[in-house]
Amino acid sequence: MIRLLRFLKPYRFSVVLIVLLVFAQAIANLLLPTLMADVIDEGVVKSDLVYIIRTGGLMLLVGLVAAAAAITASFFTSRTATGFARLLRLELFTRIEHFSLNEVNRIGTASLITRTTNDTTQVQQLLIILLNMMINAPLMGIGGIILAVTQGGDLAWILVATIPILAVALIGVMRYALRLFLSIQVKLDRLNLILDEKLKGVRVIRAFDRSEYEQQRFDSANEDLMRTTIHVNRVVAALLPAMTLVMNLASIAIVWFGGMRVNEGTMQIGNMMALLQYSMSILFSLLMVSMMFVMLPRASASASRINEVLALKPGIVDAPETQTANQGRGLVSFQHVTFKYPGAEEPAVYDLSFTTRPGELTAIIGGTGSGKSTLAHLLLRFYDVSQGQILVNGVDIRAIRQQDLRAKIGFVPQKPQLFSGSISENVRYGKKDATEAEIWHALQVAQAQEFVSALEAGLDSVVTQGGTNLSGGQKQRLAIARALVRQPEIYLFDDSFSALDFQTEARLRMALKEETREATVLLVTQRVSTAMEADRIIVLDEGRMVGKGTHQELMRSCEAYREIVATQLSLEELA
Known part of the structure; x- marks a missing residue:
């Protein structure tokens, strides 16, 4: 995947702008729970209307900045990822054009079509997620933990104990899914090959009355692809509810133990609310990371297949020093x-x-x-x-x-x-x-x-x-x-x-x-x-x-x- 990032070179300024916008969005989102805690502890508890209005106005401004940054970043991300995919498809098409018949036969026509279309789309979709979340998710996660420790004191241990469990589960699921996603792309090649043969050989198939046999071939390949896809989707789909369950249990623990501390007077209610918000921010960052990891195995498999084509050198190339053949005509x-x-x-x-x-x-x-x-x-x-x-x-x-x-x-x-x-x-x-x-x-x-x-x-x-x-x-x-x-x-x-x-x-x-x-x-x-x-x-x-x-x-x-x-x-x- 990293080797394909060279196609982002024409869009490097857009990438820098996206990073800055996403950074601004993350900082704004991290500020909101702290401001909310101040409104509750300094404004609501003390009945200070002026403080509530002033701090609430600041929260509104920060929220608008976060929304504007998110919308602008999404616009430039879509344009950058689409341009990246266009350059990648063009490079693949140009490289395939220069292949000799030997290279084309080695990879296969159906596989070359899949790599130029479906595999490129998989990489493009991952790039969209990466550009939107490569700064946002780590910053929201790390910043959320730091601010949670600041706001929650000794209750932050709940989050510190929860995150490693989620990380281990995430890594384990994705390592298993990577093999399955690679298998999916190979089976998609097989399906495209059968479909290509069916369409090109439709006259022969009908002439020999083999339509039922070809349908069975297609059904078999289609069902094989379906079974593998369902299996990997079940594995990946189980990740989201498991993460949500763990974080909701963490939230219950925060409310339980936080309520006891508020009752004892050792913790302010605003701090407890901020801690809950930061726990949700951490959950959101982990969900974003999980989305990247869901896309990463399949995109990684697709990137490997694309790199295989780009790394394949044509067997027939022009000599370093060519000659003209203009002496005579057609000898x-x-x-x-x-x-x-x-x-x-x-x-x-x-x-x-x-x-x-x-x-x-x-x-x-x-x-x-x-x-x-x-x-x-x-x-x-x-x-x-x-x-x-x-x-x-x-x-x-x-x-x-x-x-x-x-x-x-x-x-x-x-x-x-x-x-x-x-x-x-x-x-x-x-x-x-x-x-x-x-x-x-x-x-x-x-x-x-x-x-x-x-x-x-x-x-x-x-x-x-x-x-x-x-x-x-x-x-x-x-x-x-x-x-x-x-x-x-x-x-x-x-x-x-x-x-x-x-x-x-x-x-x-x-x-x-x-x-x-x-x-x-x-x-x-x-x-x-x-x-x-x-x-x-x-x-x-x-x-x-x-x-x-x-x-x-x-x-x-x-x-x-x-x-x-x-x-x-x-x-x-x-x-």
């Missing part, structure tokens, strides 16, 4: 590239070497799990190669700034990802300052102009989250237009035509050939019809390159390629 060379996913036993690709130049189309074909998409991820530097190197324009991509490298590439993923907004906003994701003419040209090449023009709002037509209001083929064509509009040096298509019919794909490939004639094109595909016109076809099998050449050359020399061709031609003939 890509894989040199003895071997890559193994973290935790995998065998490499996904092994000793892969090839070069593709501007104006060339290189197709990468192979069966499922052969390593085709891995090559795309390596070129984009989503992962770093285990051995060998990848060169762009003669420069190792590890020596190029990631931003500069990816600016050279127009990437169309295997599963097109669209964002909520309009069609024009999604296409401009590739080039934020693209003109309307450039957008329409990209849509025309991507064979998307016809269906976009048919929409009532055209480019301003709404795209829902994930593009759920569009068909698979429409989403793929918009994703292709998004890559085309940036006019990069390198085009990287990762099985990007799978949702298109053969006629649309043929028109698209013809348009792309003209549009990308000066660029390097890498095409990952499973379709022979898509790959056969390439200048170079690379055949992968279990991560190894088993063939390289044109369609005709591979038909003569590569058995694996002939098997792929024979299988697909048979399927097409049956269709």
Whole structure:
């Protein structure tokens, strides 16, 4: 938790002001019982009306100061805590943005969302309590004890004996609750994971009629979270009535023994009333401390989870001294590239070497799990190669700034990802300052102009989250237009035509050939019809390159390629 306080630096003056205001509030609250004792002993008992009015007016003024300080402190506390949470969420989001896929997979998407939202809220709520009570509670407690000793004399032993009992109970309960609160956050991660899978996989779940099974999974995780939450709340809830009971017994003892001393004439009634007020002040301070301790275990667990994200260093970072790769345009060379996913036993690709130049189309074909998409991820530097190197324009991509490298590439993923907004906003994701003419040209090449023009709002037509209001083929064509509009040096298509019919794909490939004639094109595909016109076809099998050449050359020399061709031609003939 302490490490997160650095995000309070922009609000340090507000924090100082809050401390001063809370200090003033505590001092004012401590003065009131003493003034009340004076009113009773010097004014009421002696029938001194002038003293009562003068001291009562002073009490009113002190009360107004306490109220004004409390209101102002609450205002600045809310603003400071909200700003702190905003900076913390921004830092988390920025840090997660720079994570490689390895770090994201290590923590988990659902857990990262929980840490950025729920965990940050827990820390924010604790900060609000700390800023309001970090001065108020100790000052009210310690000041109350000192003034109680002054006003109550030998009766103060009642409070001195009571407070250690309460402190031991408080510490014991909170140490036990800390483990439970940490468990709650982990179980909340699990619940979010199941909910995320349910929402993303709703089509598959319904198609296989597994809704009841998913409901049981959710109910089980939800009930587990509920049981733990109820248990920890019962433990914490028992603390408040126990503390109240002990302090009320202390108050009864004060009235009992104080009344005997007043009757004996060894104690004034005002002093006894002040002692009762200070005992309530001490109780109030302990209640504030208990509120902090109720929040502290859960916020501490949340802070630990947040610090884990902030302390996690991205596995892929820019080199200390980067190089430009402007000599040439789109020359890509894989040199003895071997890559193994973290935790995998065998490499996904092994000793892969090839070069593709501007104006060339290189197709990468192979069966499922052969390593085709891995090559795309390596070129984009989503992962770093285990051995060998990848060169762009003669420069190792590890020596190029990631931003500069990816600016050279127009990437169309295997599963097109669209964002909520309009069609024009999604296409401009590739080039934020693209003109309307450039957008329409990209849509025309991507064979998307016809269906976009048919929409009532055209480019301003709404795209829902994930593009759920569009068909698979429409989403793929918009994703292709998004890559085309940036006019990069390198085009990287990762099985990007799978949702298109053969006629649309043929028109698209013809348009792309003209549009990308000066660029390097890498095409990952499973379709022979898509790959056969390439200048170079690379055949992968279990991560190894088993063939390289044109369609005709591979038909003569590569058995694996002939098997792929024979299988697909048979399927097409049956269709």
